[in-house]
Amino acid sequence: MGQWFVAPILAPLSRRLVELLVLLFCVTTLLFFLVRLAGDPAVIMAGEGASQQDVAAIRQFYGFDQPLILQYVHYLARLARLDFGQSISNGLPALRMVIERLPATLLLAIAAIAMTAAIAVPLGAWLGARAERPARRGAATLVFIAQGIPGYVVGLLLIQLFAVELGWLPSIGDETRVSWILPTLTLAAFLVPKLTRVVATSVSESMNEDYVRTAAALGLSDAAILWRHVLPNAVLAATALLGTQFAYLFSGALTTEVIFAWPGLGRLLVNSVQVLDFPVVQASVFVVGALVFAVNALTDIALRLIDPRLRRSAA
Secondary structure, X not given: OOHHHHHHHHHHHHHHHHHHHHHHHHHHHHHHHHHOOOOOXXXXXXXXXXXXXXXXXXXXXXXXXXXXXXXXXXXXXXHOOOOOXXXXXXXXXXXXXXXXXXXXXXXXXXXXXXXXXXXXXXXHHHHHHOOOOHHHHHHHHHHHHHOOOOHHHHHHHHHHHHHHHOOOOOOOOOOOHHHHHHHHHHHHHHHHHHHHHHHHHHHHHHOOOHHHHHHHHOOOOHHHHHHHHHHHHHHHHHHHHHHHOHHHHHHHHHHHHHHOOOOOHHHHHHHHHHOOOHHHHHHHHHHHHHHHHHHHHHHHHHHHHHOHHHHHHHO
16 A cells, blocks of 8 residues: 555544544543532432531542642543542442443444434435435425434334334343344434435435436446446445534433433443532543544544545645
8 A cells, every 4th residue: 555545544643643632631621620510429429417527528538628729630640541530439440330331332323323324325315316306305305304303202202102002122221132223213313314315415416417427328227327326426425424423422322321221321421420420420521532533533534545535635
């Protein structure tokens, strides 16, 4: 692989790494001060009826009695070693708790992306191929309306229909493979309309290009033109959208995991916020920020691999 091919792909990585370090520093610093405005975790840990001496002892043990700036300095020193401390709730290492919950969230996000692509790409290609037809205009209108429905509403409707009324699918946990269906559909429900519209627009614009008319003049069928020549160009826009929407999958997973009692990072973060478990909250946000940034960087690399024009412009 020549330097002309490698340099435009790998050269931005050093800049991306610096941006990642700056981003994580800013996010963790802001979060450190924000979570301490939520309340005193020593009071929650002591429980109802605890004496002032018990609360003071807990503050001293966890360092909450020290000046805030001194707590921040100690926090940065531990952060440099990726040490977020122990969970206030159960005493386990906060980062280990996050890492243990991360695979369930990642697998759910990957399943949602796969389902989104499997539904939206062919649907968008169908809508964009002949957008002026009445059936396609009606379907495009439904897609537009579906884009405005919140994901949690879809999740509740799916539970009511398939778990409560019909009893076909479970709505809690991830013990069986069928347990993945409803939460995956819930996450994909918000992304499918967006990706469908992007693919449809890209296909519709490509259908008016000269290479499409040339292919038609050579006798290629409409299906061959669409799937062999037009749709590969739409993949570029689809890849960019899926990369940017990866952050939504984590934010949307917070609500989805709570609704379906999914044992992932989102549910852990919500529970930790409720009990003011600062170390777990900080570790969760740190990991999510790093993952979202990494996915965006990988998306940038994937776009350069797919589109030679981006490599040439970078070179």
